[in-house]
Amino acid sequence: MKLTPVGIDIAKSVFQVHYVDQETGEIVNKPIKRAKFLEYFANRAPCLIGMEACGGSHHWARQLTNMGHEVKLMPAKFVKAFNIRNKNDAADARAIWMAVQQPGKPVAVKTEIQQAMLALHRMRQQLIKFRTMQINNLRGLLMEYGEIMSKGRNKLNKEIPIVLERIAERLPAVLIDTFREQWNGLAKLDEQVAEIERRMREWKKEDKAVKAVSEICGVGLLTATAAVSMMGDPKAFSSGREFAAWVGIVPKQTGSGGKVTLHGISKRGDTYLRTLLIHGARSAIENAKEPSEWVEQMMKRRPKNVVVVALANKMARTIWAVLAHDRPYQKAYVSVKPA
Structure with a gap:
């Protein structure tokens, strides 16, 4: 019909x-x-x-x-x-x-549970954005009075009480009090971010798919929950390669007259998930005690950033395979194509 x-x-x-x-x-x-x-x-x-x-x-x-x-x-x-x-x-x-009516790849319809997890991710990102804006605002205002703050949040927390005491001698008290309020507001934002991450960890304990994906090297709490939620139904993708292309970590292709040229990654799909995968891959390469033979061979012939993106691509394919085939992650698993 x-x-x-x-x-x-x-x-x-x-x-x-x-x-x-x-x-x-x-x-x-x-x-x-x-x-x-x-x-x-x-x-x-x-x-x-x-x-x-x-x-x-x-x-x-x-x-x-x-x-x-x-x-x-x-x-x-x-x-x-x-x-x-x-x-x-x-x-x-x-x-x-x-x-x-045209052939094309539809967007998988997400469940309410998946959308709920994505809502937590969006709110966490918004809080981090507010925190970054507030830190930059403090740095900029203090620079107007000749106070240049060191880079990094930890150094800012150590230096700002001393700086406020120093400039309090020549500036109105109302301004110094406002500076302190803005600085104290950073701790409140930290608490809100930490609370959302705590709820994500509780969610991870109950979600079978998130637990399975978390076993993959380089996939942490944020990447696992975001990947499971954004993917929707894994069967909507015919292969891990298609999922990686949907995320946007495959080479962009252009060509004419039968000649195909490969460029940098396409950067299509969701920027947030792609960022998490790439950061996870970078962390896995830098902190691994025993890098895999595949990574070692790639590092010999390709720049580090290229290897990072290649590993992120591999992680995306592995995530799809674990979810689509409903099987636990096996580090030493070797895919064998049927004859």
Whole structure:
């Protein structure tokens, strides 16, 4: 049975729906209020529904899937190619309707548990961003009074009480008190970050997939929880190579006339997960007591940063293999292709 393609441009209050009625051939492009959205699809025959992977899309995808519809979430860049002329809700819904009928890699629909873990990661990143901004702000303001702080958080904590006492002799007390408040605020941000990480560790103890992935060399708490949550369903990727390409740690290819040129990594996909994998790979290389033979051979013929990215690529493939095949990580495992 061929499913009717439907393009939906989701928004906060009004959703735009575009499809062609198979019985009458009528082109339907109509707005639907959020309260009536699920009711509109509740009694319809199963459809192939396309939506952009954006805020709220995973929630609506889960709801529509429970009704028996097939939902395909697509990256906004993929949909943009089908948007002709002016951009508005009706045109966007039509572009999504066209895009959902094309072959392409959909975004795996995440569960609520996976989204909950990602929410912890996003809040942790926001707190770290606030902390960095506050430190840079303190450094910049103190520099206005001739006080140059050393690099590093530990050195800042040692020097700032002495600096504040020194400049208190010539500056108003209200300013010094404000400096101290801002400095004390860093400790509160540290506590909030530590508390989120503690909750992640508790989560790790209960999540079988996160525990399995954490056994891989170079994969720590943050990388394991982020990889499991962002991947969604591992079966959505046909291989570890496809997952690594989705993360963006494979060479970018350009070519014409049969000649293919490889460049640096594509940097597609989620920057946060790619950063964690690369930092984990760098830590594994620098802190390993006995580096693997593969790493040693690579280090002899390639620059260190290239080896780091190559190891991150290997880690991504291993993560996919552990999750997709539901087997524990084996350090000495050798993949054997069937004859």
